Amino acid sequence: METGAARAWDAVDASASSRAEVLAELNGRIRSMQKATLGAGAEAPVVPVVSELRDLFPGGGLRPGGVYEVLSPLLATMLLAEATRAGDWVAVVGMPDFSAAAAASAGVDIARVVVVPHPGGQGIRVSATLADVMSIVVLGEAADVGAGEAQRLEARLRRTGSVLLRLGEWAGAEDRLAVAERQWSGIRAGHGHLAACQVTATARGRAAAPRRVTFVLSEMSDARDGLEHSNE
Amino acid sequence: MTQSMTRSLVLWFPGWSTAAEARARGLAPESPLALVVGGTVFACNDAAASWGVKAGQRMREAQAACPQIEIRPYDIDADYRAFESVFQHVEERAPGGQILQPGLCVLRVRGPSRYYGGEHRAAETLVDAVRSVGIRDIRAGIADGIFPAELAARRAEPGRIVAIPSEQTARFVAAVPIDELPADALAGAGPLLHRLGIHLLGDYARLDVDQVRDRFGPDAVRVHRLANGDDPRMVVPTGITVEHEIRREFDEPLDRVDQIAFSLRADIDALAEQVTATGKVATSISVELCDESGRLSERHWLHPRFFRAADIVDRVRWQVQGAHTGAAALAAPIAAVRIAVVGLDDRAHYEAGLWGDAADQRVHAQLTRVQSMVGHAEVCTIEPGAGRLLRERQLLVPWGEKRRGADRSGQPWPGAQTGVAPSLVLEKAAEVTVLDTEGAVASITERGTLTAPLSALSIGGTVRLLRGWAGPWKIDVRWWDARTHQRVHRFQAVDDRGDAWMLTLQNGRWSIEARYD
Structure with missing residues (x-):
């Protein structure tokens, strides 16, 4: 009987000659197979995020399979940007007030966003179904989460490697992301308009020491170029 | 008869x-x-x-x-x-x-x-x-x-x-004046018939059918047949000519969705292959379900790309379930099913792009599954909409449907919001109270200016002092139509907690349109 391993040997024999090369090649194959089955290993690459928020995360991005408590819709929207730009799909479940304008100015490719504004009592089930194909799922705070359901969803996320951003409480979340401070500029008593905002965002969690970043949102361009306009 | x-x-x-x-x-x-x-x-x-x-x-x-x-x-x-x-x-x-x-x-x-x-x-x-x-x-x-x-x-x-x-x-039908027919039924032949001295359906029915066909065309022939008591509608369901179709009658009517889907699977596979063999893809299908009592449910389904076998099975399942999502048992057992491919397109338009479409196909499969859980219209993509109010500028289009009308969002919409985009656009504007420096509910004069500067905002009983505010920006929605015309005044405000708001004042009532959070 010809097994998969035997076929692999044949293939390796044909391409590599020395013993060291053979071992390296086989190790590589084993790694790639493990990646395919386990999805999110410890060294799996992170889900990239926009540069302003990169320093909030120990690995420079969201951990695949992780659950984050995100207490600010702005941060949740910004976190979707890089994934959609890479061509991944993202879903927003149970957040009827999702702002397409904010998403567009944060650099989200809106064509890759699917919204389920009113999942009823099925927010968790919908999120679990979507986790198979979406790289990020945002789950609104209105959805109730039972402990059993939460564990099943976490297991599914670990398998598929997608990230859940929960707008509210989640027992055992990776990190808690929030906006600690906002400073608006351009608006005074009775004139001007909301032209720019300096935002301080924080991350606290079990993974690492608290982190904070400061960036500027501005009307002039999308969020990533904001720093140039920080002096109003 | x-x-x-x-x-x-x-x-x-x-x-x-x-x-x-x-x-x-x-x-x-x-x-x-x-x-x-x-x-x-x-x-x-x-x-x-x-x-x-x-x-x-x-x-x-x-x-x-x-x-x-x-x-x-x-x-x-x-x-x-x-x-x-x-x-x-x-x-x-x-x-x-x-x-x-x-x-x-x-x-x-x-x-x-x-x-x-x-x-x-x-x-x-x-x-x-x-x-x-x-x-x-x-x-x-x-x-x-x-x-x-x-x-x-x-x-x-x-x-x-x-x-x-x-x-x-x-006698009743014969005495009906031809003017009472729906406008399109006679294909505009009405005035001519009057000139020919034919005012009643009975007179019309007595005309020779070949002459009617020659002079007035197929639509008029249909009415001619109807007037003669020859109604084709029960016999042939629709007038669409169909190349690819499945007709299945179940020996025993089936009352479970999964049974129906399963027993049709082989036929649908064959149908999909038959379509593929002609170098075409199916872009729309019609599904007819006939239950034991003879009731017919027909529906046309469109697909964002094209129908594969699994998509057709899905449509049959949804239609069997009807509006009652998630219900496994039916109102009445299904006795016969007819699936016809109504729209065909050249397959060359649908070949996979350079990046391959396997991933997107999986996305589609999962989204249709979610649709069967929460309802067709609850899974949407966002399209830019035309309008001045923020909510009008984002349209939700159910997955699998085409957007309606042309995209007019890029055209100038004077009064559309500028500045930093708010991160929450409220689905239903929330009512609030805004107070001015006089301590009264802020109001606006006929000339569009505030009676006194704004000072505080009260949301659900908590009062927040305003650090800064701007406005009013006047928005006239559908000013060209006196009945649907809305005059909205929009303000931006920042409160003492650093939260910022987009507020609107309409007919003396304040509400939150959007929020910066």
Whole structure:
């Protein structure tokens, strides 16, 4: 009987000659197979995020399979940007007030966003179904989460490697992301308009020491170029 | 006697399509509205008709006749869905009905009349059932055959029933003036018939069918056949010519969704292969389900790309389940299924792109699964919309449907919001109280200025002092139409906690339009 391993040997024999090369090649194959089955290993690459928020995360991005408590819709929207730009799909479940304008100015490719504004009592089930194909799922705070359901969803996320951003409480979340401070500029008593905002965002969690970043949102361009306009 | 001559009850909702669109869009019923297909008016409401707008007119002519008219593209799928939700109330009381078109449905009288004790009683019950869900204008006609019953319904007053006894049906039809037919039925031959001295359907029915075909074309022949009591509608379901189709009759009617899907799987695979073999793909299909009592449910399905075998199975499943998502058992067992490919396109337009489409196909499969959990219209993509209010500028389009109308979001919309985009656009604007420095609820003068500067914002009992505010920006929504015109004043404000708000003032009431969070 010809097994998969035997076929692999044949293939390796044909391409590599020395013993060291053979071992390296086989190790590589084993790694790639493990990646395919386990999805999110410890060294799996992170889900990239926009540069302003990169320093909030120990690995420079969201951990695949992780659950984050995100207490600010702005941060949740910004976190979707890089994934959609890479061509991944993202879903927003149970957040009827999702702002397409904010998403567009944060650099989200809106064509890759699917919204389920009113999942009823099925927010968790919908999120679990979507986790198979979406790289990020945002789950609104209105959805109730039972402990059993939460564990099943976490297991599914670990398998598929997608990230859940929960707008509210989640027992055992990776990190808690929030906006600690906002400073608006351009608006005074009775004139001007909301032209720019300096935002301080924080991350606290079990993974690492608290982190904070400061960036500027501005009307002039999308969020990533904001720093140039920080002096109003 | 043919099957079509069975005693029938027709329920007619005059002006259904426009009324349904007006309800769906929240337009006032008395404001002029027209639905267009391909640049010509498909239907218009009474308000528009009183300005001289007619079906079949070009859109420009309609706008010239009635400048304040609201023009909407006609979406037949949405129309069917809306009508189905009303039709369900009829079906609850008398199963076995059939939708002829949105706004027109027919039932066999025999069952309901026996159940409710008389055909008039049965018709009254159904009319009351529909009126109880808020549809005022419904008319019923009873006669031998669908066509005579339809003519009778058109004779009825709102909410009333016209019943033609069996023995008088032929005489009734013969005495109907040809002007009472729907405008498009005779393909514009009406005036000519009058000049020929033919004023009644009876005269028309006596004309030689070949001469009618030569002179007036196929539509007129159809009416000619109907006037002669030869109604093809029960026999051949639709007029679409179909190359690829499946007809399956189950030896024993099936009452479970999964059974039906499973037993059709092989046939659907074969159908998909048959389509592929011709170098085409299916872009729309029609599914007809016939239950044991002979009731027919037909629906057209469109696909964002094209139908594969699994997609067709999905559509059959959804249609079997109907509006009751998640229900595994059916109202009545299904006896026969017909699936026809209605729209075909060249496969060259649908080959996988460079990046491959396997991933997107999986996305589609998962999204359709979610749709079957929470409902078709609850899984959406966002399209840029046209308008000045933030909510108008993001349209939710159900997954699998095409957006309606052209994208006008890029055109200038004076008054559309500028500055930093708010991170929450409220689905339903929340009412708040805004106080001015005088301590009163802030208000605006006729000239569009505030009576006193703003000072505080009260949301659900908590008062927040305002650190900064700006406005008003005046937004005139649909200023060209006195009835739907909204004058909205918009403000931006930052409170003492650093939260920022987009507030609107309309008719003296303050609400939150959007929030920066």
